[in-house]
Structure formats: structure tokens, C-alpha cells
Amino acid sequence: MERALSAPGKLFLAGEYAVLWGGQARVAAVGPRATALVRRRQDREVHLLTEAGRCSGHLTPLGINFGGPVPVDFAFAARAASEVVRAHGREAVGFDLALGPSPRAPDGRKLGVGGSARACVLACEAVRFVLEERLDPLKLALLAHALAQGGKGSGADVAAIYAGGVVRYRQYDVSGLAAASAEGRLESALRQSAPVEVWRFPPFAAALSYVFTGASASTPELIASVESRVKGEARSRFVIDSDELGAQLEAGLLERDFRAVREAADGLQRLLGSLQLPVPEAAKRIVALASSFGSAAKISGAGGGDGCIVFSEDASARAALLEAMAARDLYALPLEVEAGLRGEPSPDPALVAWMR
Helix, strand or coil: CEEEEEEEEEEEEECCCHHHHCCEEEEEEEEEEEEEEEEECCCCEEEEEECCEEEEEEEECCEEECCCCCCHHHHHHHHHHHHHHHHHCCCCCCEEEEECCCCECCCCCECCCCHHHHHHHHHHHHHHHHCCCCCCHHHHHHHHHHHHCCCCCCCHHHHHHHHECEEEEECCCCHHHHHHHHCCCHHHHHHHCCCCCEEECCCCCCEEEEEECCCCCCHHHHHHHHHHHCCHHHHHHHHHHHHHHHHHHHHHHHCCCHHHHHHHHHHHHHHHHCCCCCCCHHHHHHHHHHHHCCCEEEECCCCCCCEEEEEECCHHHHHHHHHHHHHCCCEEEEECECECCEEECCCCHHHHHHCC
């Protein structure tokens, strides 16, 4: 028994930080997609395969025993696979799971489009399939992603990658599921848990692109820094402003009011700036250049690096902007909004080769 899967990446349109404090996030599922292949074994061994190599363990009713600390390159997939096995809660045969690489810039650096969240989504669905379980892969992926980073993160990236399209999302509380997992009652807790609050946008006309700053950032470190400085009334005000601008952005996209989109994106960029995050010089250049071409750019995600999401009125405006970015040695690519997690009719040949 085997199954091929693929899932998109993600980019925040609005709601960074606010979603951690009770607000809403707007997040797009975007390409390029990454692939996975799972194959059932006849023994109880588990093998996770990525471009970093192989991580092996042994399946038990309490989860997967990897025989020691899991290497960082496998942390999210291993946690996700183990949570599904814990929810299964019974003896079972093992599996091989290969996860294709996330997209990279020409210089080899990761683009920051949700590789860890995607690994959780793909691993949860893959393991659910080989165990023949009717478990909720989204809730399991949200749980695994949070546990793999010490309870941090909103899960907005997980929700967008799973659902596809552009979603509006409010943070899902996984604390009850985490307690149930630790106590060996995860399957029943999943059945009784509340639904995830995620709503998918209808299609819209604006053209999106992504421009990489050439710098990477540590999301957990940035979140910890912001949360240590922004508290109480300042947080509440930030959430109110973020939700208002996010709603304006959403309405502008759906109503084809690009002036509203541009104003909202500019406002969201200023709001992120109020958090006093480190801003790469490249990000400042990207925002200014987008504005000069009648588009609007904002940092996507926690800040400090990675890249900017750019809104253009149409494909021709986007093409002109991308040409200008390339002329200034900025790595930019057009974005298409992607479907979420899905099965594929045939496996990625590279992943098949890894399993030989």
C-alpha cells in the first residue's frame, strides 16, 4: 500500500502576531508545491526520508520510538507521524515516508514559505492513510506543529497549507489535545474537539508575487522578542488595528477595489513596523520599488528576513514589477493561489528512488 501526496507552501497576507493574541490571520496557499510518498512496510520499522538523509525508528502503540533525540531536519515530520500513531493507539506495521524538499532561492537558501508546517500536514495525512484511520489530519497537524516548537505558533500556516486557497483563520487551541496525547486518550479527544475556525476566500483578481530579501530569520526568536516587549493594552490595540486592516484587505481583494488593497497593505506594513522588528535593507527596497510601480508590498511572516508579499492590480502590472526586481538582482517570482493538501495520481520519481 502506498500513496503519493502534495501540498503547497504559504504566505501571510495579514495578521502576523495578531493571530497569536486572539486576532485573525489571512494566509495564502502558494506554489511551488512539495511532494510526499508513503509506503506501508511488513515490519514495525519507520523510516523518514528527506534530502537530509534518513531517520529511523520503531512503531509502538505509544508513538514512534526513534531511539534518541530526533535530528532537527526531521523534527516536525517525526512529531507529526508520532502523534498520528499515538492517536491510533494500537500495534501496527510501520512505513516509509519520503518528503520532498521545500523550494529554495538560487543561492540555496530556503524561501520561508512554511516548510515545517507543510511537513506536518503531509506526514499526518500520509500516516493516517497507511494506518487506515479516519482521524482529522488538520487537527493532528496543528497539534504536532505546536508541540514540535514548544507550544509556540498560531497554526495559521498549517491551516492554509491544508485547506488551500486564501484563508481567514483564528488560532486553534491545541492545549486539550496536547494533554490528551500525553495521557494516552488522543483519539477520543480528537472526536470531541471543537472545529477549526478557517474560512476560504472566493477567487479574486489581484496578482500576487513574492520577493526574497536574501536573509533568513528565526520565527521563534522573533516571536519571543515581540511578546516580551508588547503586552497588555499595546497588544489589544495591535490586534484591533490588524483585524481592521485585514478586513479592508480582504474586502478590497474580493470587491476588486485595488486602492483599498494598496492602502490596507501599506497600513499592515506600518503596523508591523510599530513592533520595532529588524528590517533587512532589501525589504525596504522591495516595499519602495513596489510602491513606485503602483503595487503594494509588505513583509510576510514574523519579519526580520525571508521576503515580502506583493499585491499588483493585474498580471501586466505584476510582470513589469518582476522585471524591475530582477534588474536589481532581487529574487522574485509570480504566485498562483494553490489548492491545499491532495493526493497525486503518480509519485515523484525522486522520492521513489530514495526508497530503493
